[in-house]
Amino acid sequence: MDLVFLAELAINGALTGLLYSLFAIGLVLIYKASSVPNLAQGGLTMVGAYVVVALASDVGLPLWLAIPLGAVFMFALGFGIERVALRRLAGRPVVMILMLTLGLDIFLRGVTLAIWGGTSRSMDLGVSYEPLFLGDIFISRIHLVGAGVAIGLFVAFMIFFRSRSGIKLRAIADDYMASWSVGISVERGVGLSWALASVVAVAAGVIWGEIQGVDQALSLLLLKGLTVAVLGGLDSILGAVVAGIILGIIENVGSDFLDPLVGGGSRELIVAAVLILTVMIRPHGLFGRHDIERV
Amino acid sequence: MQEKVEVQPILSMNSVEVLYDNVMMAIKGVSVQVPKGEMIALLGSNGAGKSTTLKAISGLLKAERGRVSRGEIKFEGTDITGMLAQNRVEMGICHVIEGRRVFEHLTPDENLTAAAPKGMSRSVLNAEKEKIYNYFPRLAERRNSLAGYLSGGEQQMLAIGRALVTQPSLLMLDEPSLGLAPFLVAEIFGILQKINQEEGMSVLLVEQNALAALEIVSEGYLIENGRVVMNGTAEALKSNSDIQEFYLGGGEGTDFHNVKHYSRRKRWLS
Numbered sequence: 001m002d003l004v005f006l007a008e009l010a011i012n013g014a015l016t017g018l019l020y021s022l023f024a025i026g027l028v029l030i031y032k033a034s035s036v037p038n039l040a041q042g043g044l045t046m047v048g049a050y051v052v053v054a055l056a057s058d059v060g061l062p063l064w065l066a067i068p069l070g071a072v073f074m075f076a077l078g079f080g081i082e083r084v085a086l087r088r089l090a091g092r093p094v095v096m097i098l099m100l101t102l103g104l105d106i107f108l109r110g111v112t113l114a115i116w117g118g119t120s121r122s123m124d125l126g127v128s129y130e131p132l133f134l135g136d137i138f139i140s141r142i143h144l145v146g147a148g149v150a151i152g153l154f155v156a157f158m159i160f161f162r163s164r165s166g167i168k169l170r171a172i173a174d175d176y177m178a179s180w181s182v183g184i185s186v187e188r189g190v191g192l193s194w195a196l197a198s199v200v201a202v203a204a205g206v207i208w209g210e211i212q213g214v215d216q217a218l219s220l221l222l223l224k225g226l227t228v229a230v231l232g233g234l235d236s237i238l239g240a241v242v243a244g245i246i247l248g249i250i251e252n253v254g255s256d257f258l259d260p261l262v263g264g265g266s267r268e269l270i271v272a273a274v275l276i277l278t279v280m281i282r283p284h285g286l287f288g289r290h291d292i293e294r295v
Numbered sequence: 296m297q298e299k300v301e302v303q304p305i306l307s308m309n310s311v312e313v314l315y316d317n318v319m320m321a322i323k324g325v326s327v328q329v330p331k332g333e334m335i336a337l338l339g340s341n342g343a344g345k346s347t348t349l350k351a352i353s354g355l356l357k358a359e360r361g362r363v364s365r366g367e368i369k370f371e372g373t374d375i376t377g378m379l380a381q382n383r384v385e386m387g388i389c390h391v392i393e394g395r396r397v398f399e400h401l402t403p404d405e406n407l408t409a410a411a412p413k414g415m416s417r418s419v420l421n422a423e424k425e426k427i428y429n430y431f432p433r434l435a436e437r438r439n440s441l442a443g444y445l446s447g448g449e450q451q452m453l454a455i456g457r458a459l460v461t462q463p464s465l466l467m468l469d470e471p472s473l474g475l476a477p478f479l480v481a482e483i484f485g486i487l488q489k490i491n492q493e494e495g496m497s498v499l500l501v502e503q504n505a506l507a508a509l510e511i512v513s514e515g516y517l518i519e520n521g522r523v524v525m526n527g528t529a530e531a532l533k534s535n536s537d538i539q540e541f542y543l544g545g546g547e548g549t550d551f552h553n554v555k556h557y558s559r560r561k562r563w564l565s
Contacts, residue, residue: 090358164408171398171409178396178454180355182410182461183384289400 017248018147023225024240026200033193042222043108049205078198082191120213146207233288311366339518353390354380389463399443410460427456448479505542
């Protein structure tokens, strides 16, 4: 195999991986504030995409307006989810909250199916499908745009978590009771993390909707997103970005080697192997927070 | 019990009962008054209801599925019995919960920032932090390392400092001496006394270490089985023979000054 082809696989893998990161950042945001992997992130991403498509093609708004409006709607939805569903569960075992997010995912899928039906709709961002040439290497433009969005969000959240509200969110993630004791509103903090994750879901939904069409399959991104988040360490945004790139490259390059041997379909195998091995070998992921034990 | 009629107490708790899970009664009619600017101690053994009393005052009961089922709690004349914990912090009640519970994955500096009340300007927050670092110079040295790696004493100082950022007028502490070496207990209690005197902050202190607590408070309540069984000035409690026997480690015929002397010597040796 020639080097240019390998480089092309790696670069496009990394870009696809950053799109997984885009999704995983949403998971990390919620995990950071409530220590729960949000199984509804796939559903939120799908709803985010549908809302933007509905605003753009059904209402007829231009995309530059539809996307921010969709983000505002999803921001409110995220807060609403905390208010209606999660608040009752504060302080309950994490497993119950996990089940709630699973239920929420099924619910969101049901709602979109009922409103918009099962046929795939297109996003139509207007990004050209002409590949971009970098020397001899083909690069997909939409993937490049998506990777840019992922990195932009990464930088924005790194700054956010150093601000006062960001520090309060991290405090909430550390200890609910201690947060209450100094007057931090845990409920509002968790709500904010859901709201921000829902906005991230709009970004992921728009980009992935453009790539694979807006339909129920968008919610299945959860599997790859979760793998990236776990590999990165679940509570590390930097981890989500780095792990996304790693998984993207392994998946793209690896499947090119393996597919001829197993006759295709090795992508899913690689993703599954990464998830299982991470949990077995390094449960905190690459950058995840360890529980501090003083010696 | 003597009533102080001339000034309204900053906190008054009248025959408060607390139920957990609607069935288990943790305190059975506790009445406690904290006069403005005073340091008061709640003494008693494990499970007597001291922590529950503090949680009833700070509103943290709700997080543990407890509630005040009878009685009322007044803070500066306002009934706060049903109020949310965060609103009580805004009013000026801050509770340093048991077991230090600092935000381990944040630095001490971030711990202090996290507790900043809504709308506190950056300059006020920085001034507040400087004040706290002045009280606890050890924290200043380690302000940028992870709080989880601080020593037990430093974590307790941080927990107190974090509470001070909320600018409380009533500071409540739950067993600040727990698991700390005697010289650290002396250091922390000394600082509490200084804060009480310099800022006029009222303090409600829950302690099992009655000996150390009675040295710095003006008045104490003894709680047993969810009830206040004794209340008096620190001097009166120290000289009470029952208290001496059960809480100060002195037996019959032991002179209290010897007890104190012994503990002081021990302090130096450790």
